């Protein structure tokens with residue numbers, strides 16, 4: 001089969017090579033550099049790490065309970081925010097996907113509108129909402145629900161709210177994309193065959209929306225896990241998330257090797273569930289094809 | 290077959306409005322038990338909307354729907370003794386063929402053994418036993434359509450609604466499936482309501498047809514009645530091809546009417562009593578196959594006769610089609626069966642010929658209401 005000339009073959013390889021080259025330069029290479037730094041020791045020099053190779057940083061990370069707790073807290077907060085994003089995002093995406101085209105584009109505009117304002121500003125705005133003399137507390141006091149301001153600011157709850165707020169669009173958009181494509185007759189067919197509205201949802205809508213759910217959850221969970229700004233601004237000094245630890249180690253302690261080790265660990269924690277999910281999806285796709 | 294019951298499905302004054310738009314306009318209809326009833330009409334005339342009201346997906350703006358003596362106007366779809374085969378098939382993409390087919394019984398919480406047995410029967414019926422574990426994406430269009438049919442039939446509904454069941458199939462498969470559908474309907478004795486925009490399909494399939502236009506029924510009747518006695522111009526035009534002649538009524542009596550047609554340049558007669566008056570405009574029509582064509586002047590003086598020139602002709606094997614230009618310039622269509630094999634065709638291009646038909650073949654068309 002000499003259908004493809006040598007030149008064509010060459011072109012093809014080149015085109016396929018471009019994304020791989022991109023990934024190598026901007027992902028694999030930095031990763032390898034970070035990996036190398038994580039195996040070094042911190043020194044007072046420039047750059048602030050030695051040329052030695054040891055697993056000391058990782059051993060330190062694994063033995064210090066504080067890091068384990070911080071990783072765990074990050075996982076719990078990110079997971080909780082992901083779940084709330086899903087609970088809020090699904091009905092919103094569903095509503096948008098089922099509305100008339102004119103209303104739909106308006107609603108989608110509302111979803112992406114916050115991106116026009118700096119992320120940092122929006123988190124600052126939450127500080128204004130949540131602090132002891134903020135809008136929320138004042139409103140509750142004015143309504144007579146409470147008579148002392150609630151301590152919301154500088155708690156894990158504030159981080160949780162901040163994460164949910166910031167990442168909600170990343171849940172809604174992929175969900176909307178899958179729901180919008182779904183054939184409405186499928187749900188009608190289920191109803192016609194005797195399924196109640198609830199049963200039709202779980203039998204038809206939910207399984208068909210799964211790719212969107214998975215994409216949305218990953219898009220929320222992964223960045224939420226490494227989030228730095230939100231825990232820094234909304235969380236208390238002891239309410240550490242791993243992104244903040246990473247920043248502090250790097251910036252204040254100038255312990256580049258330890259910071260790198262923290263980053264590598266974070267990557268490992270994130271990569272394992274993603275690989276698992278992708279395997280799952282690949283297997284499903286295989287059994288469907 | 291089940292006992293006759295002329296109003297098994299009964300629609301009374303059914304209307305459906307979408308905002309200002311009237312999709313279905315005050316429809317009355319009775320469908321008998323075990324009928325294969327077709328709703329025929331052009332795109333957007335409200336066929337699907339009517340079917341969706343029967344299935345329970347839309348609530349009528351006004352009117353009442355009864356099935357087997359029970360008022361189901363506000364009954365939700367999952368509680369109606371009705372199943373539907375969708376225009377898009379709507380086969381569940383994430384379920385295998387057998388899961389799709391079993392779905393209705395599952396929701397009924399039927400015993401597993403019974404489900405398995407009925408699924409096997411259905412797979413047999415639609416000849417998909419070898420494909421039971423496949424997913425819909427692995428099936429052809431025709432096979433998906435059969436899955437949809439089996440899935441809709443497994444609960445043995447009193448009524449099966451089919452929305453353009455054959456639209457997505459190629460001609461050969463469509464003809465084959467038409468007869469399959471008729472066999473299945475005959476075997477199971479289920480009442481079928483079929484929506485279609487294909488008049489040939491409606492003619493082949495149905496015991497009765499309703500011709501729908503702009504949300505209204507123009508005529509309801511047996512295929513033969515609708516074809517031979519269309520009640521107005523739209524129906525006549527929609528079902529098959531027809532030649533129409535405009536004219537002024539010159540005579541009306543108990544046996545028939547006559548019009549003087551400027552189109553034809555002659556007088557045209559029709560039998561039967563009609564609601565027309567002398568001096569008023571009227572329209573008489575005739576089907577192409579009712580018209581005879583020949584070189585010689587027809588002998589029977591009661592026939593309607595005209596002279597013309599063969600403008601075009603097409604030999605289709607069993608039929609020959611002619612386009613004949615009359616002296617007035619009007620084109621009429623004639624189709625003739627090729628009963629005898631002749632070395633040369635009897636009538637050729639540009640031949641001067643006579644066309645004629647019997648008065649009883651004339652159809653008097655009233656204006657569209």
Ligand SMILES: Nc1ncnc2c1ncn2[C@@H]1O[C@H](COP(=O)(O)OP(=O)(O)OP(=O)(O)O)[C@@H](O)[C@H]1O
Pocket residue numbers: 307310312330331332333334335336337338339486
């Ligand atoms: N949910 C709706 N909202 C507004 N208008 C609608 C709705 N559903 C249908 N219509 C309108 O009602 C009319 C009839 O639609 P319907 O789907 O019944 O047509 P149809 O006869 O099935 O046509 P087709 O042969 O193209 O399937 C159309 O003009 C359509 O635009």
Ligand SMILES: [Mg+2]
Pocket residue numbers: 336337338376452
């Ligand atoms: Mg339709």
